[in-house]
Amino acid sequence: MAKENMLGSWAFIIGVILAIVFAFFATYTWVVWVLLVIGVIIGLLNITDKEAEKFMWAGLVLVLISYFGGMVFEGVPFVKPFLDNMAMLFVPATIIVVLKTIFGMAKK
Numbered sequence: 001m002a003k004e005n006m007l008g009s010w011a012f013i014i015g016v017i018l019a020i021v022f023a024f025f026a027t028y029t030w031v032v033w034v035l036l037v038i039g040v041i042i043g044l045l046n047i048t049d050k051e052a053e054k055f056m057w058a059g060l061v062l063v064l065i066s067y068f069g070g071m072v073f074e075g076v077p078f079v080k081p082f083l084d085n086m087a088m089l090f091v092p093a094t095i096i097v098v099l100k101t102i103f104g105m106a107k108k
Contacts, residue, residue, distance in 0.1 A: 008046025011038050019085035023078045035088040042089075043096025052101045059094030063087050 015038040022031045047055045066087035073079040 008042055008044070011041040012046055014038065015042060015089045016086075019089050020082060022085050023082035025081075031085070032088055035085055036092050039089045039092035040096055043093035043100070047093075047097050047100075049101075049104060052097050055097050056094060056101070059090050059097065062090050063094065066090075 015035065018038070019035065022035070025031065066083040070080045070083040070087075073083065
């Protein structure tokens with residue numbers, strides 16, 4: 001496995017763990033930035049062209065579920081922040097993969 005794929009895999013694992021851990025803290029600006037940066041790393045290094053379509057569908061579903069689930073679980077401690085954190089992690093990753101896919105299609 002290539003070194004950047006290992007970095008992307010670790011970024012994914014660390015990002016999900018941090019989304020869980022950060023759900024127990026108030027939403028600070030630095031939490032958003034940490035998850036955003038990890039999401040960009042996931043999008044840049046972890047998803048190949050072959051995996052892009054599946055990732056975009058999975059990312060879309062995850063972001064929608066995080067948004068609507070956050071509305072449903074508004075009063076439940078730690079669930080809404082966790083869903084918000086997952087959205088903060090996967091929105092940038094999904095945007096990066098979508099842009100990579102579009103630029104790849106434009107090159108052909």
